Amino acid sequence: MPQGAQPRDKVTIIEIADAAGVSKSTVSLVLTGRGSVKPETRERILQVMDELGYVYNRGAANLRNTQSKIVGLVLNDLSNPFFAEFAIGVETVLQMAGYVAFMANTAESVVRQSQVMRMMREHGAGGIILCPALDTTAEELALASGPETALLVAIRRLPGVAASSVVPDNVAGSARITRHLLNLGHRRIAYLGGMSSMVVRQDRHQGFSEAMAKAGVAIDPGLNLECMPTRDGGFSAMSSALALPNRPTAVVCYNDVVAIGAMLAAARRGLVVGRDIAIVGFDDTSEARHVSPALTTIAVDAVGLGERAAAMLLERITNRAAPATSHVGPAELVIRESCGAYQHALTAAG
């Protein structure tokens, strides 16, 4: 605030009008940019605003408008870098379009999720991008969202929900990375991590199964291990897998976080990952590059998914008649060291 201005804690359009010697309607005209105002009048009004430290009151404006320029972004786990990157993509696009993102972290709690969604609707959000918490049901969502708020479900698809969605191609990605291990000669391959109640786990495991079936390789049911999708979960599940009498030669993990836990467990057992055992992940978070050996994984472009989600939601907000659409993003294989492909190439050549 420029010096000399009294810090009146609530400057309104009317005070601006009085000070500039015009009516509040004229001030509103320059604020919204609608109608025609003489340039010098506009200038004078803007200057007065500056002097008095005027702050536009969007709440009051929305009361008439219904056009709120707010969208909500509900994340299930901000501590996972994957979702942080997703959020960055969303934010970039929204910002460009003059929207502002109300962002909240549910930490996988469905009650917090509905609280947060309610809050957003109460604040007049025109749309919500939701990365649903585990155990979110279609009914809950129907209650927590309404006809005036466009809903887009991202990352975790939610069967039975009539909303747009943006998800990576989990089935294809998982099949792709499984085929890679099969090509390297592995036959005893475990699937590790995630809980079977999770839709994403189901999709990824489906891709795994399909690739195995297509290659004519039988899946040992004992090599299908569930665990929470955390590093600790991966660590203990992998420890059990390694204690098996006939342990796997390769492990397809639910995601990078689990894979990193699994790598730690293998190292603890004295195994060299990429030589004695192959471990692969899913997501391609920045950590996948930094662990040693670097993790072979599936890149799903979190930022790109976020951008796409935001764009699709904005489309539905501005064009309310538009139908709900779905987008399935690409999932690409990134070969690094943890699968032993490099080692393998050497052996094959030698």
Place this chain on the structure above:
Amino acid sequence: MPQGAQPRDKVTIIEIADAAGVSKSTVSLVLTGRGSVKPETRERILQVMDELGYVYNRGAANLRNTQSKIVGLVLNDLSNPFFAEFAIGVETVLQMAGYVAFMANTAESVVRQSQVMRMMREHGAGGIILCPALDTTAEELALASGPETALLVAIRRLPGVAASSVVPDNVAGSARITRHLLNLGHRRIAYLGGMSSMVVRQDRHQGFSEAMAKAGVAIDPGLNLECMPTRDGGFSAMSSALALPNRPTAVVCYNDVVAIGAMLAAARRGLVVGRDIAIVGFDDTSEARHVSPALTTIAVDAVGLGERAAAMLLERITNRAAPATSHVGPAELVIRESCGAYQHALTAAG
């Protein structure tokens, strides 16, 4: 929304009142919980709300109230897990207090930062927690914040700003980790990363210098290397350091991200980190644990800082007379493998 309810896209308090056979004032009473309403009337009103799919309009309420229950959280870099963790801490405390966080990522852009802060004020945020973008000046901030919005500056302290602040003890932390290297016998120690214009860099470098001076070890000016606080920055700065005729035996890095880049550069040169050279970081992000060798670093408890920041801001919002306060959080040494302490212990014993 329960079946049978018409999806009227704007249900107001008045329609609820009509349907329940009471006045809008009574409905307002049950909404706010003020005043006394007969339990059965309250029940009836709540039921009607449910049936008609009523959504409370906070914008309209704030028009009278000025108590908005919104606080803004402005982050300079959401892709850095440190800030994601900080955000989680902030959110947890706000949620508890019934507040909702408007969160935005500025990606180190000062123009985006002022846009975002303006938006938040326009939406009636009662306070803003700001992790300032690089190059933020005190003057800009004075313009972008106002008397009606409490400001708290976090993580990066900003000289000359009259606001509360929450920062880790950069000086002490840096001194602590430098002392650790000195105790291990290192004398040629480099300081690597960050730009000297950054206040955080200044603080951390000060701690480094003080520890060196106290130990009576001279600092070689050639071993003070600046770079952007990114992994790539750390990589190239470390590459230069290693090309020096008389290279350092230990490197204190600006933060973990830089340290990880530096480790990569050392490995590329064929050096075994923790044996041939010591590298340490600052922040203790989750990556520090996962790299190999695990990084010795300074833990500053990002979540705790976030919680503290939120609590302090809420205090200032609810008690407007409260003066601006400052909190300096602890910075603790976490010894892992990258400094060779384990190796050193073996040698000393043998």
Place this chain on the structure above:
DNA sequence: CTCCCAAACTGGAACGTTCCAGTTATTTTG
């Protein structure tokens, strides 16, 4: 000079809520 038209501006009624100042119904109290 008069008329007309556009440009520039204005007053007041919304918007959905809260809250003050009542008004009625019900209970307590002396």
Place this chain on the structure above:
DNA sequence: CAAAATAACTGGAACGTTCCAGTTTGGGAG
């Protein structure tokens, strides 16, 4: 049993904006 107190409820005036329907101003055409 009347009076007072309380509980339960109500009407209307805010709050800060937008927008409709005017009104004034200033020029140009006839």
